[in-house]
Amino acid sequence: xxxxRVTAKRLPETxxxxxxxxxxxxxxGLFVLWPTLRALFWSFTDADLLRPQQDQSRGMANYSxxxxxPRFRQAFxxxxxxxxxxxxxxxxxxxxxxxxxxxxxxxxxxxxxxxxVPVVVSLPVLAILWTLLYQPVRGEEMGLINxxxxxxxxxxxxxxxDPTLALPALAFMSVWQxxxxxxxIFLAGLQNLNAETLEAARIDGAGPLQRLRxxxxxxxxxxxxxxxxxxxxxxxxxxxQPYLMTGGGPDGRTRSLIQFIYETTxxxxxxxxxxAGVILFLFIVAFxxxxxxxxxKEEKS
Amino acid sequence: MKISQQFRLFLxxxxxxxxxxxxxxxxxAESGETLRVWAHQGQEAENQAMxxxxxxxxxxxxxxxxxxxxxxFPDHQYSERIAAGAAAGDLPDIMDLDGPTLARYVDAxxxxxxxxxxxxxxxxxxxxxxxxxxxxxxxxxxxxAFDSALVLYYDREILAAAGVTxxxxxxxxxxxxxxxxxxxxxxxxxxxxxxxxxxxxxxxYTYAFSPVIWSAGGSLMDPDTxxxxxxxxxxxxxxxxxxxxxxFALDYADNSPVEPNPFGLGKTAMDWSGHWMAxxxxxxxxxALGAAPLPVxxxxxxxxxxxxxxxxxxxxxxxxxxxxxxxxxxxxxxxIVPIVRANGAVPARRSAFEAFPEYEEIxxxxxxxxxxxxxxxxxxxxxxPALTRNFAEALRDIANGADPAETLTRAATxxxxxxxx
Numbered sequence: 001x002x003x004x005r006v007t008a009k010r011l012p013e014t015x016x017x018x019x020x021x022x023x024x025x026x027x028x029g030l031f032v033l034w035p036t037l038r039a040l041f042w043s044f045t046d047a048d049l050l051r052p053q054q055d056q057s058r059g060m061a062n063y064s065x066x067x068x069x070p071r072f073r074q075a076f077x078x079x080x081x082x083x084x085x086x087x088x089x090x091x092x093x094x095x096x097x098x099x100x101x102x103x104x105x106x107x108x109x110x111x112x113x114x115x116x117v118p119v120v121v122s123l124p125v126l127a128i129l130w131t132l133l134y135q136p137v138r139g140e141e142m143g144l145i146n147x148x149x150x151x152x153x154x155x156x157x158x159x160x161x162d163p164t165l166a167l168p169a170l171a172f173m174s175v176w177q178x179x180x181x182x183x184x185i186f187l188a189g190l191q192n193l194n195a196e197t198l199e200a201a202r203i204d205g206a207g208p209l210q211r212l213r214x215x216x217x218x219x220x221x222x223x224x225x226x227x228x229x230x231x232x233x234x235x236x237x238x239x240x241q242p243y244l245m246t247g248g249g250p251d252g253r254t255r256s257l258i259q260f261i262y263e264t265t266x267x268x269x270x271x272x273x274x275x276a277g278v279i280l281f282l283f284i285v286a287f288x289x290x291x292x293x294x295x296x297k298e299e300k301s
Numbered sequence: 302m303k304i305s306q307q308f309r310l311f312l313x314x315x316x317x318x319x320x321x322x323x324x325x326x327x328x329x330a331e332s333g334e335t336l337r338v339w340a341h342q343g344q345e346a347e348n349q350a351m352x353x354x355x356x357x358x359x360x361x362x363x364x365x366x367x368x369x370x371x372x373x374f375p376d377h378q379y380s381e382r383i384a385a386g387a388a389a390g391d392l393p394d395i396m397d398l399d400g401p402t403l404a405r406y407v408d409a410x411x412x413x414x415x416x417x418x419x420x421x422x423x424x425x426x427x428x429x430x431x432x433x434x435x436x437x438x439x440x441x442x443x444x445x446a447f448d449s450a451l452v453l454y455y456d457r458e459i460l461a462a463a464g465v466t467x468x469x470x471x472x473x474x475x476x477x478x479x480x481x482x483x484x485x486x487x488x489x490x491x492x493x494x495x496x497x498x499x500x501x502x503x504x505x506y507t508y509a510f511s512p513v514i515w516s517a518g519g520s521l522m523d524p525d526t527x528x529x530x531x532x533x534x535x536x537x538x539x540x541x542x543x544x545x546x547x548x549f550a551l552d553y554a555d556n557s558p559v560e561p562n563p564f565g566l567g568k569t570a571m572d573w574s575g576h577w578m579a580x581x582x583x584x585x586x587x588x589a590l591g592a593a594p595l596p597v598x599x600x601x602x603x604x605x606x607x608x609x610x611x612x613x614x615x616x617x618x619x620x621x622x623x624x625x626x627x628x629x630x631x632x633x634x635x636x637i638v639p640i641v642r643a644n645g646a647v648p649a650r651r652s653a654f655e656a657f658p659e660y661e662e663i664x665x666x667x668x669x670x671x672x673x674x675x676x677x678x679x680x681x682x683x684x685x686p687a688l689t690r691n692f693a694e695a696l697r698d699i700a701n702g703a704d705p706a707e708t709l710t711r712a713a714t715x716x717x718x719x720x721x722x
Binding site: 269 | 381684
């Protein structure tokens with residue numbers, strides 16, 4: 001009798017749990033899982049954006065076309081290079097930003113808000129702003145950045161029009177724009193830091209660098225892993241800045257993977273090829289995230 | 302039992318919710334005799350004029366029980382909206398399309414031909430550029446209410462002060478004459494010409510600078526075979542763009558302008574721009590405003606043309622009503638005159654010019670003349686978006702100092718690769 005009662009009570013409980021999960025699962029399935037499966041399916045076909053119903057199987061052809069397409073390769077290379085520039089710089093920069101503003105006085109709180117503002121402002125607005133900041137020198141007129149540079153005697157640059165400088169210029173702007181978000185996560189981590197341990201280290205004679213190395217960094221590990229992962233994924237999703245500020249140029253040096261996928265879908269109508277691009281993109285990001293998780297775990301052991 | 306019942310209710314509610322979302326994504330309410338019309342969103346004055354045209358159509362057809370309903374979509378989302386509609390089987394009966402994208406929708410089988418709905422005498426009233434733009438493989442698929450024109454505006458006073466003889470309305474400047482004028486102006490301390498290189502839409506570059514290539518006898522694509530590679534990067538095209546590149550190399554034109562209308566503010570002496578600037582330039586310059594055909598690299602005369610045009614969907618289940626509506630929006634009195642009054646474009650029919658006395662004057666006179674005498678549509682290919690993207694990118698890179706031969710060849714190869722897939 002007792003057993004029966006227990007199971008009778010438990011079963012509905014699991015059901016209730018599923019019930020609470022249902023809305024999230026339905027939405028997740030409808031807007032994430034289903035489209036992903038759809039893309040996977042399309043990636044093996046020649047689906048045309050304007051008549052996706054009449055698709056025919058192409059096997060792996062889309063994948064081999066993509067891997068041999070110089071535009072796709074360039075887009076991949078650009079995106080990877082962008083991530084390579086942004087992830088370390090932004091992580092370190094936002095970490096020190098967080099250390100710096102992690103003080104209780106109210107005006108520091110105000111400064112935190114200031115650093116967070118670019119995260120909230122819409123990217124198109126920032127794109128226009130930074131296009132003006134990056135204006136090349138023409139006669140007496142130039143953007144603020146060139147004015148600063150020529151002011152200290154260096155030659156002005158054609159930032160967004162120079163094939164080698166354009167991507168770094170976009171990366172710089174992106175670090176400025178995104179660092180506030182990472183700073184906030186680091187701040188949360190810092191405020192969870194055990195003040196007594198830090199105080200003990202200080203009493204034991206640990207200097208600021210030693211405290212950072214042996215106390216702060218180890219306890220910030222989870223925040224760091226999260227920030228690096230999130231920044232990596234976000235930087236692989238690069239689209240708005242180059243699309244609005246350089247159109248993917250000069251010489252295609254700022255075309256991102258997402259821009260390639262967008263163009264292939266909506267301009268070239270090649271839903272099959274674009275889907276293959278999406279699946280590859282998904283694999284790249286998943287692989288990098290996994291590698292990073294593994295690297296994080298290894299250090300722990 | 303009570304929990305289980307609650308749960309069943311719970312599941313039902315969320316199941317229905319999910320199903321509802323699913324349905325709202327797929328379905329659309331069928332609406333009797335209501336004709337569905339899609340249009341791109343223009344300036345507010347233009348949208349308002351379009352709404353009034355629809356209202357007048359509805360009024361005139363109220364007895365027959367016919368009603369049209371118009372929906373506007375922002376320019377930059379329009380082709381995405383059509384694609385999504387095509388995939389979901391949710392398309393209107395009639396819509397407007399940008400001229401060069403027509404071939405893409407014909408190729409996808411979305412449009413119905415219009416030949417049977419208009420007599421030859423009626424079609425003869427339209428500008429030749431409108432007919433050329435709407436005709437794919439000898440069948441007419443679209444008719445516009447207006448067209449576009451591109452000219453070289455200039456300020457008579459600035460040119461006179463610098464000692465430059467203005468270009469002739471009948472005979473365009475050769476490229477050498479154009480460069481010489483720019484050199485004189487620059488020496489006089491004036492910024493010679495604005496080319497609007499800040500424009501974010503790819504289409505501006507293709508629209509504005511294809512005429513340079515055409516004037517040298519080149520084209521972007523072989524109209525018979527659809528071949529791009531070897532045509533877009535033909536020697537005459539490369540030479541034409543080498544000439545064009547001089548404007549930036551010699552700093553006669555700003556490659557990264559900030560100001561959208563420097564000519565209107567008196568900062569540049571000439572403006573490489575379209576009919577849409579005519580009103581504003583006339584207001585700013587009055588008698589001082591001059592306009593000439595664009596400078597030419599070779600002997601050939603070919604003027605830019607093309608704009609939004611109306612087309613009927615092949616999926617429409619009331620093509621007769623759709624045809625009535627199309628006839629209404631491209632009729633001189635009911636469609637063209639009100640819309641042109643609102644957007645200042647060039648009327649698509651010869652009979653409409655009477656309503657616009659300004660077509661006796663500069664710059665309007667030149668618009669009409671260019672379109673009737675040597676207007677040329679942009680290439681008609683289902684792969685136009687890839688062509689224009691690669692060409693525009695090449696133009697930006699060449700303006701930036703890249704080698705024209707190498708850059709055009711890469712653009713041609715990439716556009717051809719898309720066309721071959």
